Amino acid sequence: MIAEVIGEGYDLDLDITRDTSFAEDIEIESIEFVAFGELLRETYDERVDLVAWFGEMDVDQIIALTVGEVVDYVVRCTS
Amino acid sequence: MPYLDVNGLRFHYQRVGAGDAADATVVMLHGMLVDNLSSLYYTTAPAVADFADVLLYDLRGHGRTERPPSGYGLDQGVDDLLAMLDLQGISRPVYLLGNSYGGTIGLATAQRYPERVAGLILIEAHFSVEGWSEEFAKDLELAGFGLDAEDMQRWLDAHAGRKINKLADQALSLVGQTSMIADLRGAPTLHADALRAIDCPTIAIYGEYSDVIDRAHDLEALHPCCEMNIMLDCSHSALMEATITVRSLVRDWLIRRAAGEESTSRTTKVRVREGEGSGEEHRSTVEMYKAELRRRHALVAEAKAAGIRAVEARAVDADGGAG
Numbered sequence: 001m002i003a004e005v006i007g008e009g010y011d012l013d014l015d016i017t018r019d020t021s022f023a024e025d026i027e028i029e030s031i032e033f034v035a036f037g038e039l040l041r042e043t044y045d046e047r048v049d050l051v052a053w054f055g056e057m058d059v060d061q062i063i064a065l066t067v068g069e070v071v072d073y074v075v076r077c078t079s
Numbered sequence: 080m081p082y083l084d085v086n087g088l089r090f091h092y093q094r095v096g097a098g099d100a101a102d103a104t105v106v107m108l109h110g111m112l113v114d115n116l117s118s119l120y121y122t123t124a125p126a127v128a129d130f131a132d133v134l135l136y137d138l139r140g141h142g143r144t145e146r147p148p149s150g151y152g153l154d155q156g157v158d159d160l161l162a163m164l165d166l167q168g169i170s171r172p173v174y175l176l177g178n179s180y181g182g183t184i185g186l187a188t189a190q191r192y193p194e195r196v197a198g199l200i201l202i203e204a205h206f207s208v209e210g211w212s213e214e215f216a217k218d219l220e221l222a223g224f225g226l227d228a229e230d231m232q233r234w235l236d237a238h239a240g241r242k243i244n245k246l247a248d249q250a251l252s253l254v255g256q257t258s259m260i261a262d263l264r265g266a267p268t269l270h271a272d273a274l275r276a277i278d279c280p281t282i283a284i285y286g287e288y289s290d291v292i293d294r295a296h297d298l299e300a301l302h303p304c305c306e307m308n309i310m311l312d313c314s315h316s317a318l319m320e321a322t323i324t325v326r327s328l329v330r331d332w333l334i335r336r337a338a339g340e341e342s343t344s345r346t347t348k349v350r351v352r353e354g355e356g357s358g359e360e361h362r363s364t365v366e367m368y369k370a371e372l373r374r375r376h377a378l379v380a381e382a383k384a385a386g387i388r389a390v391e392a393r394a395v396d397a398d399g400g401a402g
Contacts, residue, residue, distance in 0.1 A: 030117035031142050034093065035080050051095045051133075055125030058355075059322045062121050 001043070002026060005036045018068030040074060047077040080143060085162045086155075091143035092136035092163070093120060096128035102337055103197065104132040104173040106160070108181030112250045115142025122318055123176055123202075126326035127333055131174075136163055138181075140253050151253075151262035156184040157191055164195065172197035174333065178318055179203050186269065189277045198280040198336060200329055201298070203315050205291055206269050274301040280342030281305040282332040284325055286313030287348075288359050299346055306332065307346040312356030321355035 002016070005028070014025065022028045028036065037050035053073055054062055082089050093116060096105075105127055107119040116135040124133050137144035139159060140151065164173065174197050177185035182204020189196040253259050274297065281302055285295040287309050298305050308328055313320045328349070336342070 030121065031115050031137075034117050034120050038080060051120065051125050051128045053125075054121050055128070055326075059121060059319055 001039055002036065005032050005039060016067055018066065018071065020067045022065050023063045044074055045078045048074055083163065083166050085159055085166060088139055088145045088147060090136050090163065092134065094134050095124055096131050096133035099132050101130060101132040103333065104134065104169055104171065106173050106175050107133065107135045108175065108177040108184050109138060110179030110181055112253060119178065122322045123326065123329055126330045131333065134167060140257060140259065141249065146252060146257065148256065149258040149262065151257060151259040153183060153187050153266040157188045160184060160188055161192060161195065174198045174200060176200035176329065177202065177204055180205055186277065189279055190269065190273055193279065196279050201281060201283040202318050202325065203285055203289055203291060204283065204294060206294055271301055275303065278303050280336060282308065282328065284308045284310060284317060284328060286310050286315060286317040288314045290315055303344065304342045305344055306342055308349045309346065310349050310351055312351060312359065320357060321351040324349060324351045324355055
């Protein structure tokens with residue numbers, strides 16, 4: 001899913017774990033993260049609403065997000 | 080991602096929040112060059128999305144919207160906004176939230192189409208008082224000039240990220256391969272009388288160390304109903320330096336509008352939350368960067384002038400030889 005959003009330039013050698021950071025490790029662009037959020041919503045549930053979730057965070061926290069935190073959020077939304 | 084054809088260009092937009100049944104629609108307009116809708120998607124959209132209909136789009140040439148070679152004037156920015164509203168089926172007056180150049184578009188829209196604007200939320204808005212467009216264009220040109228191929232490569236090697244490369248690509252392409260700078264030079268000036276005539280409720284937010292703090296003083300002096308908030312220890316990047324504080328100001332102001340409270344002129348010095356701010360440091364970095372770019376610009380101008388003088392001297396020599 002991440003590869004689909006990032007497309008060209010995605011480092012296929014990167015081993016994605018729960019601790020992988022979107023900004024530091026994947027180097028996802030901010031606009032790509034918007035697309036990623038859309039894809040999560042389409043794939044899992046309408047309740048996956050990144051804009052609402054971001055309302056609880058400042059910019060540093062958003063930048064520091066890891067794959068594990070997003071997974072946990074999606075699980076919370078869909079359970 | 081959703082796209083719409085607007086004025087012959089493919090625009091990327093996002094419509095989030097409480098939907099068009101909500102009491103208010105807020106259109107969010109981002110800044111110029113290295114910006115796109117995501118900066119507002121992460122910061123201001125979450126502040127109002129639970130009660131307002133929110134529309135964000137990438138301005139022409141930015142983010143995932145098409146980048147035409149020309150058409151970057153302020154009037155075109157207003158025309159794009161109006162066409163976008165019509166295509167989205169939004170006919171009621173909207174709140175325009177603009178950061179930096181986005182605020183410029185907001186003010187110009189309120190001036191040209193007051194019936195379409197319910198209110199303005201201006202964050203670090205530039206606007207075109209006398210001489211503004213020339214200064215702004217010069218700064219952008221300097222930014223473009225500073226990124227010459229060799230320096231750029233060195234900088235990219237040091238930072239080496241695909242994200243930075245992509246942002247630099249956008250900025251370089253806008254400055255070097257479009258008519259943006261020339262178009263902005265021609266931006267219409269917002270005269271004092273026009274500013275006085277903008278009478279929609281307005282909230283403005285500026286960092287105390289902002290390099291456009293004079294615009295805040297213009298608004299205080301001329302706008303008839305502007306709530307001015309000066310953010311202590313913030314710079315032009317106030318939105319990023321104090322996101323939570325900005326969010327709460329914007330949210331509170333919109334809720335008060337919905338409750339029917341009138342917007343009155345007043346200025347508040349806002350103490351940001353712990354951990355927010357650091358604008359003075361940020362401003363000094365920007366000043367150093369600009370000073371270095373200006374120095375280089377002067378060196379090139381000097382070299383060009385010397386080159387022209389040398390060519391002229393040779394021409395005179397040749398004339399002398401012929402005579």
